[in-house]
Amino acid sequence: xxxxxxxxxxxRGLTKTFGPVVAASDLNLSIAEGEFLSFxxxxxxxxxxxxRMLAGFEAPTEGEVLLDGEVVNHVAAHNRPVNMVxxxxxxxxxxxxxxNIAYGLRQRRPRPDRATVKEKVEKxxxxxRLEGFGPRRIWEMSGGQQQRVALARAIVNEPKIxxxxxxxxxxxxxxxxxxxxxxxxLQRRLGITFVLVTHDQEEALSMSDRICVMxxxxxxxxxxxxxxYDNPRSRYVAGFVGTxxxxxxxxxxxxxxxxxxxxxxxxxxRGKPGFAVKTGQEVCVSIRPEQIALSRDAPEAGAAEPVSIxxxxxxxxxxxxxxxxxxxxDILVLVPRQSELNAGTFNVGEEAFVSWDExxxxxxxx
Amino acid sequence: MRQLGRNGVLLAPAGIxxxxxxxxxxxxxFIFSFGERGAAGGYVPALTLEQYANxxxxxxxxxxxxxxxxxxxxxxxxxxxxxxxxxxxxxSPKWRTTLLILVIVPFWTSILIRSYAWIFILGGRGIPALxxxxxxxxxxxxxxxxAVLVGIVYGYLPLMVFPIFVSxxxxxxxxxxxxxxxxxxxxxTFWQVTLPLSVPxxxxxxxxxxxxxxxxxxxxxxxxxxxxxxxxxxLVDLFLQxxxxxxxxxxxxxxxxxxxxxxxxxxxxxxxxxxxRDDISLM
Numbered sequence: 001x002x003x004x005x006x007x008x009x010x011x012r013g014l015t016k017t018f019g020p021v022v023a024a025s026d027l028n029l030s031i032a033e034g035e036f037l038s039f040x041x042x043x044x045x046x047x048x049x050x051x052r053m054l055a056g057f058e059a060p061t062e063g064e065v066l067l068d069g070e071v072v073n074h075v076a077a078h079n080r081p082v083n084m085v086x087x088x089x090x091x092x093x094x095x096x097x098x099x100n101i102a103y104g105l106r107q108r109r110p111r112p113d114r115a116t117v118k119e120k121v122e123k124x125x126x127x128x129r130l131e132g133f134g135p136r137r138i139w140e141m142s143g144g145q146q147q148r149v150a151l152a153r154a155i156v157n158e159p160k161i162x163x164x165x166x167x168x169x170x171x172x173x174x175x176x177x178x179x180x181x182x183x184x185x186l187q188r189r190l191g192i193t194f195v196l197v198t199h200d201q202e203e204a205l206s207m208s209d210r211i212c213v214m215x216x217x218x219x220x221x222x223x224x225x226x227x228x229y230d231n232p233r234s235r236y237v238a239g240f241v242g243t244x245x246x247x248x249x250x251x252x253x254x255x256x257x258x259x260x261x262x263x264x265x266x267x268x269x270r271g272k273p274g275f276a277v278k279t280g281q282e283v284c285v286s287i288r289p290e291q292i293a294l295s296r297d298a299p300e301a302g303a304a305e306p307v308s309i310x311x312x313x314x315x316x317x318x319x320x321x322x323x324x325x326x327x328x329x330d331i332l333v334l335v336p337r338q339s340e341l342n343a344g345t346f347n348v349g350e351e352a353f354v355s356w357d358e359x360x361x362x363x364x365x366x
Numbered sequence: 367m368r369q370l371g372r373n374g375v376l377l378a379p380a381g382i383x384x385x386x387x388x389x390x391x392x393x394x395x396f397i398f399s400f401g402e403r404g405a406a407g408g409y410v411p412a413l414t415l416e417q418y419a420n421x422x423x424x425x426x427x428x429x430x431x432x433x434x435x436x437x438x439x440x441x442x443x444x445x446x447x448x449x450x451x452x453x454x455x456x457x458s459p460k461w462r463t464t465l466l467i468l469v470i471v472p473f474w475t476s477i478l479i480r481s482y483a484w485i486f487i488l489g490g491r492g493i494p495a496l497x498x499x500x501x502x503x504x505x506x507x508x509x510x511x512x513a514v515l516v517g518i519v520y521g522y523l524p525l526m527v528f529p530i531f532v533s534x535x536x537x538x539x540x541x542x543x544x545x546x547x548x549x550x551x552x553x554x555t556f557w558q559v560t561l562p563l564s565v566p567x568x569x570x571x572x573x574x575x576x577x578x579x580x581x582x583x584x585x586x587x588x589x590x591x592x593x594x595x596x597x598x599x600x601l602v603d604l605f606l607q608x609x610x611x612x613x614x615x616x617x618x619x620x621x622x623x624x625x626x627x628x629x630x631x632x633x634x635x636x637x638x639x640x641x642x643r644d645d646i647s648l649m
Contacts, residue, residue: 057543077546090544094562103558104548157548 008033008160008193009054013063016049023049025217027063031161031195036187038196038204040240041214047197050214051163054195056080068160078107083154084163088170089146091138097149098134101125104157124152127186144175151183155190162187164196168203180207201241205229213237233274234365235284245292245331247285251363254279259363261285265327267303271361284364289334291360294321294346295353304355307331309346321346323354392622398615407609417616424617427600430586432624434511434596435579438518439526439572445519446526446571453527454534455560466531469524477521481588484520488513488589509591517585522578526571533567534560569636573629580625597621 583598
C-alpha cells in the first residue's frame with residue numbers, strides 16, 4: 001500500500017463488554033480506503049462485535065470508532081455511510097427483489113424520484129448478474145441468488161464501507177468458491193472498502209488484502225495473507241492461518257533474525273523468530289506440512305528424523321500423511337502429487353524419514 | 367383407494383361433528399325461516415317470505431351489532447397491538463412469560479362474573495361516583511353502547527393480543543437491523559417492515575374477534591341492560607321468550623349471510639394486502 005492511501009475507518013482502544021463478558025478488548029486498527037480487510041477468528045473471538053460497532057448496532061463501552069476522520073460513537077446505524085450484507089441476508093420477505101434493493105435509496109431525504117431509483121436498481125441487478133429478476137419474490141430465489149440480492153441491496157447505496165458478516169456461510173462449497181471470486185472482482189471494480197468477517201481461513205486468505213486475526217476479543221496480528229502465513233507471530237496465528245506442526249522448545253540462543261532452540265527431545269534447531277524472543281524462554285517451533293519432505297532413505301545433508309507412517313489421506317492434488325517420530329511425536333506431512341508420482345506412495349506402517357530446510361522453521365510465541 | 371380410506375378415517379370424527387352440529391342445524395334453520403309461527407309458538411311448515419319481510423322490526427339489533435362489532439374489533443386492535451409489540455419486541459425474555467400468563471389469567475374466570483364486575487365499575491357507585499367527587503355530575507355509563515363496547519373489548523382482548531404477539535415474535539429481528547442499516551429511522555422501520563410483516567397476526571386477531579362479536583349476546587345483555595341489544599339477544603328473545611321460531615330462523619339466516627359476505631370480502635382484501643403470502647395463520 002502506498003503512503004497516499006487514506007484511512008477510511010479507525011478503531012482507537014475500542015472495547016465492548018456485555019455484562020461480565022468482554023467481547024472486544026482494546027482494538028486498535030486503521031482501515032485504508034479501497035482495501036479488502038478480513039476479521040478472522042473462531043466464533044466468539046469478537047470479530048462480529050467489531051463489525052457491529054463499525055455498523056453502529058453496538059455502542060462501544062470504551063474507545064472510539066472513526067469514520068472518515070470523525071468519531072461516530074454516537075451516530076446511529078441509519079446515519080452511517082456504511083452498509084452490511086448480513087449473515088443470513090436478512091432480506092425483507094414482504095418485498096420483491098426490486099423493492100428490497102430500492103429500500104436504501106427510498107430512505108434518503110429528499111427522496112430520489114422513481115426514474116433514478118429504477119435506473120440505479122437495474123444497474124446493480126446487472127452488476128450482480130440478476131437482470132430481469134426485479135419483480136421476483138424473495139422466496140422464489142435460490143440461496144446463491146438471495147446472496148446476490150443482499151449484496152445488491154447494500155452496494156446500490158454506494159457505501160463508504162461494505163460490511164460482510166460471514167456472507168458465504170450458508171452456501172455450499174462450490175458456490176462459495178464462485179462467490180469469493182465474484183466478490184473480489186466486484187470490490188476491484190467498485191473500489192469500495194470491504195470489511196469481511198469470517199471464521200474460514202481459506203476465504204480470508206484468498207480474498208483479503210489484509211487480515212486481522214482475532215482471539216478472545218483481542219487483535220492478535222494484522223497483515224497481508226502472505227505475511228501471516230509466512231511470518232506468523234504466535235502459535236495461534238500459525239494454526240489459524242493454514243495448518244502447521246508445533247513442537248515445544250526452549251530458546252538456547254536468541255538473535256534478531258536467527259534463534260537456536262532446544263526441542264523437548266533434546267535436538268537443537270535453528271529458526272526465524274516471529275516475535276522478540278529471550279534466551280531461556282519457552283517457545284513453539286512451527287513447520288508447515290508442505291515444507292516437510294518425506295523419503296525412504298535419510299537425506300545426505302542436514303538432519304532427518306526417522307518416522308513411521310500412521311495414516312494416509314488422498315486429497316487429489318496432495319496426499320496428507322500423519323507420521324510418528326519417537327522424539328517429536330505426531331507430524332503432519334503434505335506431499336504434492338508430482339513428487340508422489342516420482343517416489344511412489346508410502347504405506348501405513350512403513351518406516352521413512354522426514355527432513356526440512358532450516359529456513360522453514362519458525363520460532364513462535366506459545 | 368386405500369389412501370382414501372385412511373383419510374376418511376382421519377376426517378370422519380370432525381366431518382360427522384360438523385355435519386350433525388353445523389350443517390344439519392343450518393339446513394333446519396334455513397327451512398324454518400320460510401315457515402310460520404304456530405298459535406302456541408314453535409314452527410308450522412309453510413313456504414312464505416313473510417319472516418324476511420318482517421326483518422325491519424329487528425333493525426335496531428342489526429344496527430347495534432353492525433356498529434359495535436367492527437368498532438369493538440378496531441378498539442381491541444388499537445389496544446392489543448402496542449401490548450403485543452411490547453411483549454414480543456421490547457420486553458426482556460425474563461418477564462415475557464409472566465406477562466403473557468397475565469394476559470390469559472382473566473380467562474380463568476367466567477366471562478359472566480367478569481362482566482358483572484364491570485356493572486359495579488361502570489355503575490352509579492363506580493366511575494360516575496368518582497367523577498361526581500371532582501364535580502362532574504350525572505355521568506351515565508352503565509346500560510349505554512359505551513359500556514357494551516368496554517365490555518366486549520375487555521372480554522376479547524386476549525384473542526387479539528395472541529395472534530399479533532405470535533407474528534411479531536416470529537419476526538426476524540435482523541430485518542429491523544437491516545432496515546436501520548439501509549438508512550431507515552426506527553419509526554419508518556416500523557411502518558415499512560414491522561407492521562407489514564405482522565399483517566397475518568392482525569388479520570387473524572381481527573377475524574377471530576369480529577366473528578365472535580357478531581354472535582355476542584352475553585355482554586350486551588349484562589352491560590347494555592336491555593337497552594343496547596345485539597342480534598344475539600334478539601335470537602335469544604325470539605327462540606326462548608316469544609317462541610317465534612320461524613322469525614328467529616330468518617334473523618339467524620340473515621346474520622349468517624351478512625357474516626359470510628363480510629368475511630369473504632375481508633379475506634380477499636387481506637390476501638391482497640399480504641401479497642399472496644401463504645403464512646396467514648388460522649385462515
